[in-house]
Amino acid sequence: MATSNESKGSGQRILLTLALWVIPVVAVVLGSRQWLPPLASEHGAGIDFMLHYLLITVGGLFVIGHIALGYFVWRFGGQERPAFRLPSFRTERNWSLVPVLVMALVAEGGILVLGLPVWAKFYDTAPPEDSVTVEVTAEQFAWNVRYPGRDGQFGRTDPKLLSLSEPLGLDRSDPATRDDIVGLNEIWAPVNAPLHVRLRAKDTLHSFFLPNLRVKQDAVPGMTIDFWFVPTKEGTFELACAELCGFGHFEMRGLLHVLPRDEFDNWLREQSPPQ
Ligand SMILES: [Cu+2]
Known part of the structure; x- marks a missing residue:
């Protein structure tokens, strides 16, 4: 009787140990497959590197943790009565503190060292002189796109002039407005040149998301947020809204043509003929 109970117990123990060892390994192998959309921007390589670094280090810690857990189940799970030796306060403190510090150093330290320079390049540098500038104004549920035209200057806008036929509130009496190029849901950009986006929102929070270009930036009413990036691949890429912004959020889809x-x-000449 005791023998069959024992063997049943050891069978469960081995199964649990195997589960603790196999599941994290399978999860990490599946998770490390190619799951990012093909990269199409310059700074995106740094973002991808950081994501892969985190996957490898945190995935590695996850596997090591489960191997230790499985070992304890396998080694001590068969004991009749749970028994443990009370470790000294110092040992317990060290075994708690050291893994926390190592994990913080590996994960947070890695983000700071690898991620901060990418962040700084994306946000803390002014757009280069030769940038193409485009203003994108998000609203429920579309992207209003405007280029400054030949004069390189955006015409004046005024919230008081907003109407169905004037979704940006353009002041038509301003001479700078005359050659502005206004469109909807489609952005055009040259390859291998900086694209400077001036992002605005009319009604609520939206998020300007170009998955292939590793660009994601919230659009906030009352703010104009400037950022720039360099598309490195020709083609048409999806622009999605990444902020749940209302019932029509799912249809807030645009295109970036590089x-x-x-x-x-x-294209620019055709849109803005000489006057
Ligand atoms: Cu939206």
Whole structure:
């Protein structure tokens, strides 16, 4: 009787140990497959590097933790009565503190060392002189897109002028407005040149998300948020709203067209003919 109970107990122990060892390994192997959309921007390589660093280090700690847990189940799980030796206060403190510090150093330290320079380049540097500037105004549920046109200056806008036919509240009496190029849900940009986005919102929070370009920035009513990035691949990429902004949030889909420089210049000329 005792023998069959014992063997049943040891069977469960081995199963539990195997589960503790196999599940995290399978999870990490599955998780480390290629799951990011193909990269299409310059700074995105730094973001991808940081994500992979975190996956490897945190995934490694996860596996090591489970191997230790499985070992304890396998080694001590068969004891009739749970028994333990009370460790000294110092031992217990060290075994608690050291893993916490190591994990903080590996994960947070890695983010600071690898991530901060990418962040700083994205946010703390002014757009280069040769940037193409585009103003994107998010609203429920669309992206209003505006280029300054030939004069390189955006015309004046005024919230008092907002109407269905004037979704940006453009002041048509301002001479700088005349050559502004206004569009909806489509952004055009030259490849390998900085694109400077001036992001605004009309009604509520939205988030300007270009997954392929590793760009995600909240749009906040009352603020104009400037950032820039360099698209490195020609093609058409999805622009999504990454902030649940209302019932039509799912249809707030735009496109970014990245063109060779001459094609972009042609497009710009067609949109803004000389006056
Ligand atoms: Cu939105």
